[in-house]
Amino acid sequence: MSHAIQAEGLVKHFGETKALDGVDLEVPFGKVVGVLGPNGAGKTTAVRILATLLKPDAGRATVGGYDVVRDPVRVRNQVGLTGQYASVDEDLNGTENLVLIGKLLNLSGRDARARAVELLERFELSHAAKRPIRTYSGGMRRRLDLAASLVGRPAVLYLDEPTTGLDPHARNEVWNVVRGLVDDGATVLLTTQYLEEADQLADRITVFDHGNVVADGRADELKRKVGGQTLQVRPTSLADLDAVEAILAELTGTRPARDTATGLLTAPVADPMLLSTVVRRLDGAGITADELALRLPSLDEVFLALTGHATDKNTDADPKGELEGSPA
Secondary structure, X not given: OOEXXXXXXXXXXXOOEEEXXXXXXXXXXXXXXXXXXXXXXXXXXXXXXXXXOOOOXXXXXXXXXXEOOOOHHHHHHHEEEEOOOOOOOXXXXXXXXXXXXXXXXXXXXXXXXHHHHHHHHHOOOHHHOOOEHHHOOHHHHHHHHHHHHOOOOOOEEEEEXXXXXXXXXXXXXXXXXXXXXXXXXXXXXXXXXXXXXXXXXXXXXXXXXXXXXXXXXXXXXXXXXXXXXXXXXXXXXXXXXXXXXXXXHHHHOOOOEEEOOOOEEEEXXXXXXXXHHHHHHHHHOOOOEEEEEEEOOOHHHHHHHHHOOOOOOXXXXXXXXXXXXXXX
């Protein structure tokens, strides 16, 4: 068994809507696989099937070697699940939430309390252990929700858009937690609309669109698949913008994109050796630059090229498809 999660030909209908249309998915042990896609792409439906919360209409999937339809109890013993919104009880404190989850998982009271203390310390929440959850910040709630999904020591963790609604600082906190879990050997299936999140965390990325897998590979492979590189030049003086634009147009054969407000000029290039030519031309013209670089396409650009549209970063998922976020 080489993969923690393996799905073949998953199909799922909701009435006339085909949420999944023959999806294949593989997640190796100890890795993070990111599933990208806009709202309605089928990401959450796939996670619900893998968590045994839905049955596929066709296809099959295994988690830890167990079939999600034939052996759902064994699958649930393998996995933890965190949904898009924290599902902790606001009237309880941090310790009480985790102890409650432990008892639901058939831990003794003593073991549940010991596990709660261990997880609160690990997620840097010991100082708030006795505080009601309604006093927690968004980042603290998300960390507690992640802790709750780990009470049963799952080998596989499903994170369904775990940083939706969080500010950049809280998002970074969650990212650090996920990195720590993977360092400890956890396998993570991450669904997200934040392309930067996938770029930061995922070993491999699978792109969903309209219920289909449209691309799969490492982030750098997907970026190279789209093709080409982008040359970025920001002259030190805005007065040199026209001159730099003319140089780039001559060397690349295309008119560079120009952001007058920031002074950044960008142009697609096929030959990375062109960068040294640009340096010589700028030097010959007596022009200095604060920024001069070649980069691969961003994941945003990759996503746009693969699907024909951008992600819905600022739009929450359909609440009817939302996972409940409790540990499975």
